[in-house]
Amino acid sequence: MLARDEALKVLAAHYTDGITVGVYQSIFDWMQIRPHPLNYLCTGAMGQAASHGLGIAIGAPNEKVVVLDGDGSLLMNLGCLFTIGHAAPENLVHFVIHNRTYEVNGDFPILGSKVLLFEEIARIAGYRHTFVFSEIVEFKLMIKHILELAGPVFVNLHVEPGESYRQDYVAIHSSESRAIFRSALHARLFGHQPENEPSKTSPDYSANEFHQ
Amino acid sequence: MTANTLATVKGSSIISALNHASVQTVVALPDIVTCAGLLWPLSKDPNIRLIPVCKEDEGISICAGLSYCNQRSVLLIQHTGFLDSLNAIRAIAVEYQLPIVMLVGLQGMEPDGRDPSESDHLGIRIIQPICEAMRLTTYLIINDASAQMLSSEIEKAYEFSQPVVFLITQHLSAD
Ligand SMILES: Cc1ncc(C[n+]2csc(CCOP(=O)(O)OP(=O)(O)O)c2C)c(N)n1
Numbered sequence: 001m002l003a004r005d006e007a008l009k010v011l012a013a014h015y016t017d018g019i020t021v022g023v024y025q026s027i028f029d030w031m032q033i034r035p036h037p038l039n040y041l042c043t044g045a046m047g048q049a050a051s052h053g054l055g056i057a058i059g060a061p062n063e064k065v066v067v068l069d070g071d072g073s074l075l076m077n078l079g080c081l082f083t084i085g086h087a088a089p090e091n092l093v094h095f096v097i098h099n100r101t102y103e104v105n106g107d108f109p110i111l112g113s114k115v116l117l118f119e120e121i122a123r124i125a126g127y128r129h130t131f132v133f134s135e136i137v138e139f140k141l142m143i144k145h146i147l148e149l150a151g152p153v154f155v156n157l158h159v160e161p162g163e164s165y166r167q168d169y170v171a172i173h174s175s176e177s178r179a180i181f182r183s184a185l186h187a188r189l190f191g192h193q194p195e196n197e198p199s200k201t202s203p204d205y206s207a208n209e210f211h212q
Numbered sequence: 213m214t215a216n217t218l219a220t221v222k223g224s225s226i227i228s229a230l231n232h233a234s235v236q237t238v239v240a241l242p243d244i245v246t247c248a249g250l251l252w253p254l255s256k257d258p259n260i261r262l263i264p265v266c267k268e269d270e271g272i273s274i275c276a277g278l279s280y281c282n283q284r285s286v287l288l289i290q291h292t293g294f295l296d297s298l299n300a301i302r303a304i305a306v307e308y309q310l311p312i313v314m315l316v317g318l319q320g321m322e323p324d325g326r327d328p329s330e331s332d333h334l335g336i337r338i339i340q341p342i343c344e345a346m347r348l349t350t351y352l353i354i355n356d357a358s359a360q361m362l363s364s365e366i367e368k369a370y371e372f373s374q375p376v377v378f379l380i381t382q383h384l385s386a387d
Binding site for chain 1: 237261263264265266267269270271272273274275276277278279280281282283285299300302303304307308309
């Protein structure tokens, strides 16, 4: 048995300071288990987390990037596994938190999720290492090794919900949280603050002109 | 403008504009309007990192991730893929105000110089109104001069951290 929050606590104990891109209930849990300015709260459009992670992994090749995907989200964009397999970023670790439901949207069951072998698709798609866990003891034993491997690495975590964490939608949709991420990332990568921040420099997009 | 006077657009003009704007990465899904003249040459260009995707909305997110790391990229797609990606564009490019630069081929656009909003094809006719509704800055690439202004508009997109769409109305020539 693998409770999601217990699994995330195991990850947090070994991944204390790195970039994380996450979605939905997993990022709600993660924000409270490992609050950190390098948590990117990726939502608004399902199926986009791993692609954000890929862009960051390519743009920051010396940083580890951990993606916490949802099974419903990943199922929407399975092609991204092939894109990542082909791009082959060594610094990307892609977790899917496989809870078999659209948990934050009413816990409705996900079609095929009981039989879906995400890790097999990832392997065929070109991920260098793939894992599947449904027991906390085994996950605990392997996590250090997983984080040391050259990626892309895929980890399918078959989880149960665990303790319930607050769903902080305000945080995940706020421009502040993205600005905090951007600042922390720039400080990490370049040793200074970003030059062009949307909230500071952009004109209100509703006032843009239509050009031809 | 009539069919007789319609200028050709060279893929190489677009590539030099991308180089000029320090674009390092092109994320692409093939589009018949731009494939021979732009995508194939880009795939052989040592200055460009090409990331092929399986679906266009992946590209919106990859470009977003790169932009957080100060790396410039463009997304090269067909209008069909643009339509398919609207929710990602809405959330990530428009609402998150990120410099997502889209080069969009209008497959099936009549070669007679008319405006895309007057195309006989519904899929093309609706592109500009959709861009307008989403407050997406949009430009037409209709000749080499308009291809050259790409670089200054890409600069602006990054300076103000906002998306921009370039509509390519006709098949690009290979050189
Ligand atoms: C394209 C799209 N379709 C539907 C939604 C509505 N929606 C938001 S979260 C969610 C469920 C997400 O499920 P999963 O990725 O498995 O994460 P979990 O909720 O289980 O953590 C749905 C259906 C959305 N945001 N985007």
